[in-house]
Amino acid sequence: MREPVTVPVRAEHDYDVLIGSDLLDRLPALVGEGVARVFLMHAPALREQAAAVAGRLRAAGYQVHPHELPDAEQAKTIETAAGCWAALGQAAFTRTDVVIGLGGGATTDLAGFVAAAWLRGVRVIQLPTTVLAMVDAAVGGKTGVNTAEGKNLVGAFHSPSAVVCDLDWLVTLPPADLRAGMAEVVKCGFIADPRILELVESDPAAAMAPQGPVLAELIRRAVQVKADVVSADLKESSLREILNYGHTFAHAIEHHEQYRWRHGEAVAVGMVFVAELAHAAGLIDAALLRRHRDVLAALELPTRYRPGVWDELREAMGRDKKTRGATLRFVVLEGLARPTRLAGPDPALLAAAYTAVTGE
Template identity: 55%
Template structure:
């Protein structure tokens, strides 16, 4: 991966004045170009991202975001838009065909046309389902994402993947539909519970391992404060968090700009996700995504080590950096057969061939196809435990 599609994000100052910096803008070049704006107090950027032609806006949000959604709606009304609200369930419960059908009904009854738009306000699940609604209404209308969790800022809101779940698996129904803009307002993180924040670090650390080792250095240097969020918030930590978000988004922007529809390069963003999605499915989504990804990365690292493709030092670094912020490293040893069955249905598999994204070194990503079953079992034995090891796993 080269820096030819490098975004306009700048490295923030982590001094006392960092929180007052003007917003950073990361440019994503997909089927159309769009900005990811990172900073504080960003609502004034929304009309620019929506564009001049939009007349009606549906703000899709959860009940927990009701007060914030009302503020967004009032601001849109003041800007001359016709703005409506649609309340959906929280977390993975939102990602169902019934919720999508409800929102389609709202759009139809409100006469939304192709020149109108959707705004998502919430975490990753809200972003996924709102993006899917936008992708499918009239074969595609504009959507702006306003992610309110760390995980959503660095993962779901950027890249154009949308999706809902079925009984058979996570995100099996979806579409590629890039937003027209993303507002990562860091103010939303001030009230984010500790374990939601820590789970978001799982995806950030992933981008460090696959593409940007500076991310790993930043996390390691500030692990105690990051793992104590929000009690540890000060100007220095705000600067660190902002840089982590910018760097993580920039990694995803570069990858997506080169491979929107996951033909090849974009698969590297799935590092740790094959086992992670299986854990989420088996646990009926009671595990946070970032916590499952943490375990999935340790599994993938152990698998690569056993296959002779990754040295012990990098595997050990996986364990130390993830544990340092409170993320789990293990999963129940009695669930292997169940997990294996779910992984075979994963959309990254090809027929009966299991495929894993693995590291050969930090920033050097490869793929392991059809590994021997004994190798898989041996790697799983390295992460097996009697019970989860961190509160970060649960809702």
Template identity: 60%
Template sequence: MSTTAHDAPTVVRVDGPEPYDVVIGHRLLDRLPGVLGDGVRKVLVVHPRALRSTGDAVREDLAANGYEAVTAEVPDGEEAKTAQVAAFCWQVLGQAAFTRTDAVVGVGGGAVTDLAGFVAATWLRGVRVVHLPTTLLGMVDAAVGGKTGINTAEGKNLVGSFHPPAGVLADLSALQTLPEFDLRAGLAEVVKCGFIADPDILTLCEQQPDEAVRWDSPVLAELVERAVTVKAAVVGEDLTEAGLREVLNYGHTFGHAIELVERYTWRHGAAVSVGMVYAAELGRLAGHLPERVVDRHRTILTRLGLPIVYRGDRWSALYDAMRRDKKSRGATLRFVVLDAAGRPTRLEGPDPALLQAAYVEVSDT
């Protein structure tokens, strides 16, 4: 289960009401017209400022294939996920007279695919979107599953919709220029898939951590394929998070709180890394998880160069942020915890004292 620069791409099917393929491989841009499908005439390419040349290359390739392609350059990172930036994209679509048979292409990391998906979902109540993720996080998480959204001052992804893409082209060659810490941060979502569903991911990370952070290694390719397969299986059964899909939020309730408190200066994967250790400690304190599995979290994440602690003077702000988390139901906080590796479960309404006790276990003081 590995892809190298010389192998044929791997295709992972995402089932559900609107099935689509995630193609994992190298040099995949020539597949974009086929994913866009028949009837599309105009394409909006949404890309971050840092990927201007990549966005232009995609636009030029589309133009060479007969499309009317325009670009929308948006801020880098989470700054792109605002109502103001979405409104700018809508303006571009309107000025170019995009119709319901036209399409949006998101080129970039998770923030851009979240934004591009939301713009596509809301323009004329829904047009086709294709994602070209350029980060590891985007490939294994944000671009797959149909979740779209933007942030508000009150929290992350509080405004959004479910809008599955027409397809995802995960070109591993894009990882060559990805900063090392961003690649490591993306591995947090891979490790999450290991803990909730595929323990072979954990074994690979334990045994070959150096290969896991090499963009062209067969190990990283296999990790991407395994993580996408886990997510595809979950979202194919539960697109709108009515039940099963909630397991994909392992580590995210506390992780999103860190992101909000830090005003999104933390990488998502870094925050989720700490969030998984928090969830593991919470599971242990609630009597679900053996201590050795909690220790395994710390060992794997540390070997991958990811953080496992957070500052110890932010409990009040973190608790308030978690109470506003979109996974809460009324005043009831909900967490995904583990009974064992590969056996996720839910913990609803834990005692606040238990939550604070888990926080102490991940504090750096």
């Protein structure tokens, strides 16, 4: 068995992100000794994978309690979390037991939040099955649920005890979901590691090949970017905000679309929006702005959004976690891999960026 790549993360407790193939047999060692019960949370589409995980853990002597969730963002509600806590109580889960999140970003977000609150914190192991979850949601310990007022407004910082990125899961991932996850990879290229952009630009098809070496390297590089940032700023007091590049506008889109858009699709448009904003503010040149559109288009990700809803999006952005009082704050670039913050931009610049994103 080929050894996986290990990316360490420093947090309230240190943990590793394992990246490789055929990693299921490593799971019992990660669960460890002194654990009686495992609560395995998964989406409906992953019943077969969940059965394989449960079988391996039961063979190692653990009691496994599978718990199927609603699909995608529908799972990220306080009602779904309450259902999980009820199941944990009925199964008599203790502080020495373990929660596992098997699935995409919504599942890992919810699993972390459920684990953070149960008995004021039990261990969680994340098994991300999508590119987006591998490079973003499962790493870093940000957990949460959505409310009617916005995305991820309720949550907690609760780091996993391990993250297992088994690239074999990606073989059955729908192409649209794989593509959407690449937006978070591209984000890491713009804010910290330009080599990511070069790999995508040189061969977009190879970047999208589930079992190919290029995608494996892209995932490793994106995980390393996030690990470096999280290790320096666990609770988003300053540096970690750069990981939200493109997310302020993206979350507004998701909220306005009632989460019918994939997160990565919204992030792609969100990155174009902040690139337009930075260009209008004189922070980046036209070439870097154009590179945003070109890289995302090469991966067949959206770069435009519909006109006529600016007021609704502006209101939604006012509830963003980076907002301070009535002051909107955006992560922008002042050059490639040089992220900064733009606080309280002129409303005319914001409107101009929106107009540019609509193509009008």
